[in-house]
Amino acid sequence: MKKFSLILGTMFLWNLSHAEFPKRTPLTLFYADTFCGDYTAKGVGIRGTWSGDIVISDIPGGATVKKAWLYWMFLKPTCPAGNGDFDGHPITGTCIGRDIDPGWAPSDSSFAFRKEVTPWVSGNGTYPVSFSHSGAWVRGEGASLVVLYEKATDPEKVFLIYDGNVELEGSGIAGRIRTYDWTMQSFKADNPVTSAKITYIIGDGQEEPTIRIDSVYYNSSLLDTNCASQSDGEYWDTKTYDVTALTPGGSTQASCRIAVNPPPSDLICLEACILAVSYNSTGGIEEDINHKTQTIKLEVYPTPLSQSAVISYQLPAESPISLEIFDLSGKLVESLLPASQGRGYYEMNWNTQEIPSGIYFARLKTDNHKVTKKIVIAR
Ligand SMILES: [Ca+2]
Numbered sequence: 387m388k389k390f391s392l393i394l395g396t397m398f399l400w401n402l403s404h405a406e407f408p409k410r411t412p413l414t415l416f417y418a419d420t421f422c423g424d425y426t427a428k429g430v431g432i433r434g435t436w437s438g439d440i441v442i443s444d445i446p447g448g449a450t451v452k453k454a455w456l457y458w459m460f461l462k463p464t465c466p467a468g469n470g471d472f473d474g475h476p477i478t479g480t481c482i483g484r485d486i487d488p489g490w491a492p493s494d495s496s497f498a499f500r501k502e503v504t505p506w507v508s509g510n511g512t513y514p515v516s517f518s519h520s521g522a523w524v525r526g527e528g529a530s531l532v533v534l535y536e537k538a539t540d541p542e543k544v545f546l547i548y549d550g551n552v553e554l555e556g557s558g559i560a561g562r563i564r565t566y567d568w569t570m571q572s573f574k575a576d577n578p579v580t581s582a583k584i585t586y587i588i589g590d591g592q593e594e595p596t597i598r599i600d601s602v603y604y605n606s607s608l609l610d611t612n613c614a615s616q617s618d619g620e621y622w623d624t625k626t627y628d629v630t631a632l633t634p635g636g637s638t639q640a641s642c643r644i645a646v647n648p649p650p651s652d653l654i655c656l657e658a659c660i661l662a663v664s665y666n667s668t669g670g671i672e673e674d675i676n677h678k679t680q681t682i683k684l685e686v687y688p689t690p691l692s693q694s695a696v697i698s699y700q701l702p703a704e705s706p707i708s709l710e711i712f713d714l715s716g717k718l719v720e721s722l723l724p725a726s727q728g729r730g731y732y733e734m735n736w737n738t739q740e741i742p743s744g745i746y747f748a749r750l751k752t753d754n755h756k757v758t759k760k761i762v763i764a765r
Pocket residue numbers: 591592593594598599600612613614615652
């Protein structure tokens with residue numbers, strides 16, 4: 387009996403390590419929001435050292451950190467535990483993607499991790515990182531810190547973070563790709579655009595610009611011919627580009643591409659992409675930030691949501707009501723409730739499977755009141 391359990395346990399572990407993370411994890415929307423402020427992203431290579439210092443120095447005075455995430459990447463035959471230390475705080479990352487490539491024999495996989503570190507990032511400073519590692523043929527590539535901050539005097543912007551793990555390699559062996567395209571969508575650029583910037587977090591890039599060229603494109607324009615050039619030290623890049631002139635006013639999506647040359651070629655891993663575009667909510671739909679103190683209360687769970695949501699609301703008196711979902715541009719996406727209802731608390735399920743990832747607003751209206759709540763769909 388004991389032996390039987392041991393075999394089952396081994397099979398279960400094998401399935402976890404090989405089936406839990408699909409080969410190639412396309413970049414998907416992880417975070418979306420709108421606020422006045424900006425972001426910064428800086429990284430450090432950790433190959434051979436398993437540690438390094440990430441220096442953040444460009445957060446302006448008067449800004450308040452809103453969100454911070456650490457990204458890092460390993461090369462290893464099986465998924466490592468993802469444990470480490472961020473500025474004295476033990477961390478365990480979420481594995482956000484795996485890819486397999488025989489180019490790294492005897493290792494066969496790259497693993498990308500993400501950990502929210504908002505409680506430990508208060509502003510500019512030096513943030514030491516280190517990572518635990520064990521086993522044969524394991525290599526740490528690098529780590530990047532992404533910090534979003536609010537500043538009331540900054541323009542309002544849409545912030546999108548896409549992440550995953552996609553390898554590119556140029557030699558043309560079956561299963562490898564030389565070009566990867568993705569679309570960052572469901573935003574609404576200001577018109578004209580006053581500010582737009584994009585950041586790529588890339589592992590295993592090498593600085594041999596005559597042969598190992600990697601190119602990044604934004605809205606079909608070439609941004610850089612050596613995006614993976616070890617800008618953060620060996621094998622790690624956190625590259626930010628100003629794309630204001632390449633973002634059409636009023637646009638709602640951006641097409642992105644990363645590509646490697648035919649051989650002799652680099653082998654790189656794309657882990658994350660951050661986009662911030664100026665956005666003007668005036669004239670569109672805007673969240674009532676004091677909705678909790680209003681007479682009619684509206685809540686949407688969870689945040690962010692994926693396949694379905696629970697929408698709850700409280701009516702102080704009987705009234706005809708409407709509950710409508712709008713996108714960032716103010717376009718009606720769905721009408722949820724036509725009927726009038728009496729005084730009381732109500733809950734309903736909203737199936738969001740057919741709704742694209744992005745930022746939306748739910749607006750509840752009665753005869754005398756109106757309340758709007760921001761919703762993020764990410765999957
Ligand atoms: Ca390169």
